[in-house]
Amino acid sequence: MYYGYHIMVGLGTIFIGIMVLTSFLLWKGRLYKTKWLLWILMFMIPFPYIANxxxxxxxxxxxxxxLVYNLMRMVDGVSPTVSSGNTLFTLLGFVGLYLLLGLLFLLLVLKIIRKGPEATKMALK
Ligand code: HEM
Structure with missing residues (x-):
């Protein structure tokens, strides 16, 4: 829990720093010429997922x-009518669904990357 919290907050703080710097350079019209920051922005893509x-x-x-603070413990929330088989079945269903959505996401992102940015919006002079 300690590391989970610190990773989240650490990344959140880094995101804020990068966002401020990026917004400033965008405002000054220098963002698209600042290659090192564009590389950082690209490598930052997986980190919001990690922070999440x-x-x-x-x-x-x-x-x-x-389960409900000071009122109900986890152990009291176990339903006697739901079998472990049911839980496993539902879990596998969700794993399959999210695997499919994850693959679709990757395919769409790759498609967008392959297409590249629109030159007119890049303000390259
Ligand atoms: C300065 C940065 C951040 C601070 C101070 C912060 C603080 C917190 C706190 C206090 C909680 C509640 C923990 C609890 O349940 O008691 C929380 C939960 C959470 N945070 Fe952050 N956070 C930060 C950044 C981020 C970022 C950047 C992300 C994702 C991109 C994120 C995603 C989440 C998620 C998913 C939860 C769990 C929500 C839930 O299921 O209830 N946080 N955060």
Whole structure:
């Protein structure tokens, strides 16, 4: 939980710094000529996903052992009518669905990258 929280906040702070710098250079009309920052921006693509996952870890691990703080523990939230087989089946269904959506996402992103940016919007002089 400690690392989850610090990874999230660390990345969030880095994102804010990069956003301020990027906005400033965009405003000054120098962003598209500042190659090192464009590289950083491209390599930053996976990090919001990592921050998201770390944030979720923080929330889920941080609330243990409570389902509803001070009212209901996790152990009391187990449903006697849902079997472990049902849970596994649903889990596999979600894994399959998100795998499909993830692959679709990658394919679409690759398609956009291959197409490249529109030259007219690049303000390259
Ligand atoms: C300065 C930066 C940030 C601060 C101070 C911050 C703070 C927090 C706090 C206090 C929580 C609640 C933890 C709890 O349940 O008690 C949280 C949850 C979360 N954060 Fe962050 N966060 C930051 C950046 C980010 C970033 C950049 C992302 C994603 C791109 C992110 C994604 C999440 C997610 C997904 C949760 C879990 C929400 C939930 O399921 O309830 N956070 N954050």
């Amino acid at each position: 996952t770390a944030g979720w870890y923080t929330a889920e691990l941080g609330r243990q052992p409570w």
